[in-house]
Amino acid sequence: MKSTRDYDSSLASSILAYAERLVGRSLREALDDLPPTIDFSSNKGGFGTVLERHYFGYEPNSRPEPDFAEAGVELKATPLKHSGSRLISKERLVLGMIDYMTVVTEEWESSSFLKKNSHLLLVFYLHEQGKDPRDFVIKIVRLWEFPPEDLEIIRRDWQTIVAKVKAGQAHELSEGDTLYLGACTKSSDSTTRRRQPFSAEAAKPRAFSLKQSYMNTVAQGSLGMKSVAVDEVVRGRPLEEVVASRFEPYIGKTADEIADIVGLKAKRHAKNFYAVLTNRILGVGDKDKIAEFEKADIQVKTMRLLPSGRPKEDLPFRAFDYCDLVQQDWESSDLRGALDKRFFFVIYQLDRDDAPTLVGTRFWTMPISDIEGPARRCFDETQSRIEEDKADYLPKKSENPVCHVRPHGRDSRDVIPTPTGGLACRKSFWLNGSYIKNQLGL
DNA sequence: GCATGATCATGC
DNA sequence: GCATGATCATGC
Numbered sequence A: 001m002k003s004t005r006d007y008d009s010s011l012a013s014s015i016l017a018y019a020e021r022l023v024g025r026s027l028r029e030a031l032d033d034l035p036p037t038i039d040f041s042s043n044k045g046g047f048g049t050v051l052e053r054h055y056f057g058y059e060p061n062s063r064p065e066p067d068f069a070e071a072g073v074e075l076k077a078t079p080l081k082h083s084g085s086r087l088i089s090k091e092r093l094v095l096g097m098i099d100y101m102t103v104v105t106e107e108w109e110s111s112s113f114l115k116k117n118s119h120l121l122l123v124f125y126l127h128e129q130g131k132d133p134r135d136f137v138i139k140i141v142r143l144w145e146f147p148p149e150d151l152e153i154i155r156r157d158w159q160t161i162v163a164k165v166k167a168g169q170a171h172e173l174s175e176g177d178t179l180y181l182g183a184c185t186k187s188s189d190s191t192t193r194r195r196q197p198f199s200a201e202a203a204k205p206r207a208f209s210l211k212q213s214y215m216n217t218v219a220q221g222s223l224g225m226k227s228v229a230v231d232e233v234v235r236g237r238p239l240e241e242v243v244a245s246r247f248e249p250y251i252g253k254t255a256d257e258i259a260d261i262v263g264l265k266a267k268r269h270a271k272n273f274y275a276v277l278t279n280r281i282l283g284v285g286d287k288d289k290i291a292e293f294e295k296a297d298i299q300v301k302t303m304r305l306l307p308s309g310r311p312k313e314d315l316p317f318r319a320f321d322y323c324d325l326v327q328q329d330w331e332s333s334d335l336r337g338a339l340d341k342r343f344f345f346v347i348y349q350l351d352r353d354d355a356p357t358l359v360g361t362r363f364w365t366m367p368i369s370d371i372e373g374p375a376r377r378c379f380d381e382t383q384s385r386i387e388e389d390k391a392d393y394l395p396k397k398s399e400n401p402v403c404h405v406r407p408h409g410r411d412s413r414d415v416i417p418t419p420t421g422g423l424a425c426r427k428s429f430w431l432n433g434s435y436i437k438n439q440l441g442l
Numbered sequence B, C: 001g002c003a004t005g006a007t008c009a010t011g012c
Helices: A007-020 A046-055 A111-118 A149-167 A213-219 A230-234 A239-250 A255-261 A273-281 A291-296 A334-339 A370-386 A433-439
Strands: A074-085 A087-088 A091-096 A119-125 A138-145 A181-185 A192-196 A198-202 A206-210 A299-305 A315-320 A340-349 A356-365 A403-409 A416-417 A423-425 A427-430
Touching: A007 A119, A007 A138, A046 A074, A074 A091, A087 A119, A087 A213, A087 A356, A091 A111, A138 A213, A149 A181, A149 A230, A213 A291, A213 A423, A230 A239, A239 A273, A239 A291, A239 A356, A255 A273, A255 A356, A273 A299, A273 A340, A299 A433, A315 A334, A334 A370, A370 A403, A370 A416, A370 A427
Parallel strands: A074 A119, A299 A340
Antiparallel strands: A074 A087, A091 A206, A119 A138, A181 A206, A192 A198, A315 A427, A340 A356, A403 A427, A416 A423
C-alpha cells in the first residue's frame, strides 16, 4: 500500500523526539528567537502556523503530500480545554477540504485523504481564553496511526461521504451521517457554496474531520470505555450491523425478562434502568461507556411506545440559558450541534399494564432539510420571542412538526434570568415524539 | 388522549 | 450542588 510505503518510521521517530521537547512548555519558552510581532488575530490557526514556521522551520502549506513528506507524517496542532478536572479536545480536527469534483474519482486505498493523513504528528496544546497563543502550553505530543478497528470505520465513513457526493447530495451532507470521520462545514461565512459534480444544487464547503469526541479519546485514551465490536469491525462488518445483532436475541422479550437474562438486579423504575440494560446487552459494565459510541458521539435514547403506538415521551435536550441563547448564531448554535448527531434508539412497546417489550433498534440522523427547515424556524422563533420579553410563550408542540420548547428545570421555582431583565422557568428544546416515530418508520 | 407543565434520579 | 438525562402529572 502506497501510504505505508511512504512512511519512514525512523525518520518519524526523530521528528517525534524533536516535537516531544515541547511538552510542558509554551512556544515562547521553546523559541528564543520568536519574532515579537506575530499577528495571531488574523489567523485562527495561528498557533499551528507559528509551530510550523518557527519550530519546525517550514512554510505552512496546503500541499497534497504530508507536511514531512520524506517521513510521511502530517503535523497537526490541536487545542485542548478544561472540563472539570480533566482536559478534553476543544474541537474537531480538520484533515483537509473535500473537493467534491475530484473526490468522486478516488478509491479509498489510493485516496488523497489516506495519503496525507495516515500518520499524524499531533501536538495538543491547552487553549485558554484571552491568553496570547505564544503562551499556550503544549500538553501532549504523539505520533498517531489509526488502530485497524478505527481505520475500518473511517474507511466506511469516507465511503459514505463520497457516496453522497456521487448521488448528487453534497448539499445534504451532515456530520451525523458518519461515525468518526465527519464532513464538517468549513468556510469563513455561512453563505459560501461550492459546485458539486452530480447536481446543480450548490453545496456548503466541507472538510474531512475527526469528530471532537474521537479526538477526546486520542488525547486521553479510552479510560472507562469498553469496545463492543473490535473483531467484527476489523473483519469489515459495519458497526451498526454488529450493534443491531447484539440486540437481536432479545427482541420480543420484556425488559424484565432481558434484565433476568443479563443478570441485572436494578428495578425497572430506576431512571437509568434502560441505559444499564443497553450496556448489559452490549456486554459492557454498568458504569462503562461504550467506546465506539463515545468516539462517534452517538446519542443513545430509549423510546417507549404506548399501546396505541404513539411515543410515550418527547425527547428533551439540555436546558438553555436565555441570555446565552439569544446571542447564538443558528449555524454554531447548541441546538444545531445537538441535532446533527447520530442517534441510536432502543425501542420498547408498552402493553396495557405498562410492561415494555423490546421491539427493535434504529440508528438515525436527522435529515438536513428538517434541521434547516422546521428546527431552524423553532430556534429563530424562540430567539425572537425571548427578545420580545415573551420567554413564557415559546413555540409549543402544536406550532412545529419537529420540535418545541418546554420547561426543564428542578421545579417551577427554578427560574433563570432573561435578557429583557425578567425571570422565566428553565426550559429546553424537545424533539416531538410523533416526529421521531415517523422518522424511524414505527 | 394529548399537549403542556412539572419534577425526579444519578453521577460528577 | 448542580448538570444531565429521563419521567411523571395535570387539565383540557
